[in-house]
Amino acid sequence: MGISAEKVTPFWEYKTLEQMSQQEWESLCDGCGLCCLTKLQDEETDEVVYTSVVCPYSEIDTGACKDYPNRSVNVPSCVQLTLERVAEFDWLPDSCAYRMIYRGQKLPDWHPLISGTRTTLKGAHIGLKSIPVVVDFPGIDYESHLITKP
Numbered sequence: 755m756g757i758s759a760e761k762v763t764p765f766w767e768y769k770t771l772e773q774m775s776q777q778e779w780e781s782l783c784d785g786c787g788l789c790c791l792t793k794l795q796d797e798e799t800d801e802v803v804y805t806s807v808v809c810p811y812s813e814i815d816t817g818a819c820k821d822y823p824n825r826s827v828n829v830p831s832c833v834q835l836t837l838e839r840v841a842e843f844d845w846l847p848d849s850c851a852y853r854m855i856y857r858g859q860k861l862p863d864w865h866p867l868i869s870g871t872r873t874t875l876k877g878a879h880i881g882l883k884s885i886p887v888v889v890d891f892p893g894i895d896y897e898s899h900l901i902t903k904p
C-alpha cells in the first residue's frame with residue numbers, strides 16, 4: 755500500500771484577512787518595502803501618486819525598517835496596516851499581498867510564502883531595488899521624483 759500525502763491547503767487560500775492570526779497576518783508581508791515610498795495626495799481629487807523618495811529609516815537592500823518598533827514615533831506619517839486600512843489604502847502596490855488577498859486574488863509564485871525565499875522578489879522585479887530610489891532629505895522636492903505606481 756502506498757503512502758498518500760494529504761495536501762494541506764495553505765491558510766491564505768481559505769482564510770480571509772479577518773480570520774488570520776497575528777503571525778499569519780505578519781507573514782503575508784513580503785518585505786518589498788514599496789509602502790515606504792513617499793506618496794503625494796492631490797488635495798482636490800484625493801488622488802495618490804508615488805514618488806521614488808524612500809523613508810530614511812528604510813533598509814533599501816532588504817526593504818526592512820531600521821527601527822520597526824518605533825516607526826510611528828520616528829515618522830509620524832508612518833501608519834500601521836490594519837484590516838480597515840487594507841480596504842481603504844487602494845494606493846498600496848498591486849503586488850502587496852494584503853491587497854491581493856483582499857481582492858480575492860491568489861498569491862503569486864514569487865511570494866515568499868510560496869517560494870520559501872525572499873530572493874524570488876528580485877527575479878519578479880518587486881521591491882525597492884527595482885526602482886532608482888532617492889533617500890529622503892530635508893528640503894527635497896518630491897514633485898520632481900514622481901513615478902508610476904509600483
Ligand code: SF4
Pocket residue numbers: 782783784785786787788789790817835846847849850851852
Ligand atoms: S507593500 Fe505590502 S507587502 Fe510590501 S512591504 Fe508594504 S505591507 Fe509589506
Ligand code: SF4
Pocket residue numbers: 789790791809810811812813818819820821822825826828829832833
Ligand atoms: S518608519 Fe520604517 S516602516 Fe515607516 S515608512 Fe519609514 S522605513 Fe517604512
